[in-house]
Amino acid sequence: MPQIDVCLSPELLHLYQLENTIVVVNDILRATSCMVTALSHGVASIVPIRELDDCLKMREKGYLIAAERDGKMVEGFDLGNSPFSYMEQAVRGKKIALTTTNGTQAIKLSEKADEILVGxxxxxxxxxxxxxxxxxxxxxxxxxxxxxVNLEDTLFAGAVVEGLSDTFEMSNDSALISKVLYRDSKPKMLETVLQCSHVQRLKRLGIEKDIEFCLTENLYNVLPKMQGEELVNIL
Amino acid sequence: MPQIDVCLSPELLHLYQLENTIVVVNDILRATSCMVTALSHGVASIVPIRELDDCLKMREKGYLIAAERDGKMVEGFDLGNSPFSYMEQAVRGKKIALTTTNGTQAIKLSEKADEILVGxxxxxxxxxxxxxxxxxxxxxxxxxxxxxVNLEDTLFAGAVVEGLSDTFEMSNDSALISKVLYRDSKPKMLETVLQCSHVQRLKRLGIEKDIEFCLTENLYNVLPKMQGEELVNIL
Incomplete structure (x- = not known):
């Protein structure tokens, strides 16, 4: 039986073997929710980038450039980190270069994996x-x-563990913890997430609408996968 | 309102401020359960030590020496990591030097805290x-x-968060996650813990009795606190 495991923070990633493993990176509020939304709305590809400066340079190469730091869009960029901005007609068919506080960093740290998916x-x-x-x-x-460690990403990890529980074996306690948390919180997900510290920060930025949207399950049938430096929809 | 936070792994400890903070270190299976048991049974003090060699040297200074690695007692030491061995008449009044895979390491890493308690x-x-x-x-x-991250230590963290929830404010999601996990698992703690990966390892070592004992709540009224290099009961 294949194994399912959960790494609760990029700071723990060095403890995990990535070789021969499919990594699913998630940053629910809001980087990977934006990526999924963008690819569902006809964005051609997304290049995740660690540093603001490197992302800025991608404009010359014809990319739309997107940046978020501390929950806010960075000045001088075309797009921020709200999923709604990735539904616009203006992004259709475009290539996007994106840097965010947490999500794009986690993707870059996972480079040794066999496959990197974005969930x-x-x-x-x-x-x-x-x-x-x-x-x-x-x-x-x-x-x-x-x-x-944050709540919403752990909840998503638990949702994946639950979804695979018949055919995969949990290899560590983080998977079990995430699954218990998800099962407990599922009937009141928005209420639970609204208590959490990151969300308190985001609420001060006035983006409750984004939060509710990012907790919606199975709105899009899209499978973002890293191919070289680019994230593309392989469905 | 004072704040309650949880650090789910020593690998994340550098992200937390320890100054002006009381740290409660726990390693339920079994280091801190042993320490609590020992101090409740008249052990004079316990010196947590990181390295096996340094621990071995404490014998010359009149200490009983105790060591566990990978769940097993290390050869050549007086004591291992089973709480029952710390109830014996032979340990009463003695000073113990102890090194374990995880628990004593976490205590040493917490040295910058205002106070270090063992729970x-x-x-x-x-x-x-x-x-x-x-x-x-x-x-x-x-x-x-x-x-x-492991299950049983996260459960204990959740138990402390729950116990303080009227008078302390949760400062991060790890506290919330732990609390939800504890509340969910409380009616079936042993059953939940028996699923977890560390326990699967320990069961192979034949110590189910230890596991059940370590999950017993409030058996001892004892407050182990680091004073210099020594852990003593301050009650």
């Missing part, structure tokens, strides 16, 4: 269905908040 | 009562398993 509640079932067909070991990597 | 389910209420009287910020440090 969110929005495309949860597409991710689960694909993982079931591959039967390879899976590691869900939570982006967290500046290294600390 | 386990066995003395849960004594810890909570003391923290309520101090009204200082608290960080529960889970020892985990070789850097990874």
């Amino acid at each position: 969110a509640f929005l495309n949860k079932q597409s991710i689960i269905d694909y993982l079931k067909t591959t039967q390879k070991d899976v590691l869900v990597v939570c982006s967290g908040w500046k290294g600390k | 386990a389910f066995l003395n849960k209420q004594s810890i909570i009562d003391y923290l309520k009287t101090t009204q200082k910020d608290v960080l529960v440090v889970c020892s985990g398993w070789k850097g990874k």
Whole structure:
């Protein structure tokens, strides 16, 4: 039986074996929710980038450039980190270069994995269905908040573990913890997430609408996968 | 209101401020459960030590020496990591030097804290009562398993968070996650813990009796606190 494991923070990633493993990176509020939304709305590809300066330079190469730091859009960029801005006609067919506080960093740190997928509640079932067909070991990597564990990413990890529980074996306690948390919180997900510290920060930025949207399950049938430096929809 | 936070692994400890904070270190299976048991049975003091060699040298200084690695007692030492061995007449009044895979490491890493307490389910209420009287910020440090997050330490953290929830404010999601997990698992703690990966390892070592004992709440009224290099009962 293939194994399913969860890495609760990028700071713990060095403890996990990435070789021969499919990594599913998630940053529910809001980087990977944006990526999933963008690819569902006809964005051609997304290049995740660690540093603001490197992202800025991508404009010359014809990319739309997107940047978020501390929950806010960075001045001088075309796009921020709200999923709604990735539904606009203006992004259709475009290539986007994106840097965020946590999510893009987690993707870059996962480079040794066999495959890197990007997941969110929005495309949860597409991710689960694909993982079931591959039967390879899976590691869900939570982006967290500046290294600390956060609630919404752990909940998503738990949702994936639950979805795979018939055909995968949990290899560590983080998977079990995430699954218990998800099962407990599922009937009151928005209420639970509204208590959490990252959300308190985001609420001060006036983006409750984004939060509710990012917790919607299975809105999009899309499977974002890293191919070289680019994230593309392989469905 | 003072704050309560949880560090789910020693690998994340550098992200937390320890100054002006009371740290509660726990390693439920079994280091801190042993320490609490020992101090409840008249052991004079315990010196946590990181390296096996340094621990071995303490014999010359009149200490009983105790060592565990990978769940097993290390050859050539007087004691291992089973709480029952710390109830014996032979340990009464003695000073013990102890090194373990995870728990003693977490104590040493917490040295910058204002106060370091050692907690386990066995003395849960004594810890909570003391923290309520101090009204200082608290960080529960889970020892985990070789850097990874584990279930039983997270459950204990959740038990402390729940015990303080009327008078302390949760400062991060790890506290919330732990609390939800504890509340969910409380009616079936042994059953939940028996699923977890560390316990699967320990079961192979034939110590189910230890596991059940270590999950017993409030058996001892004891408050182990680091004073210099020594852990002593301050009640």
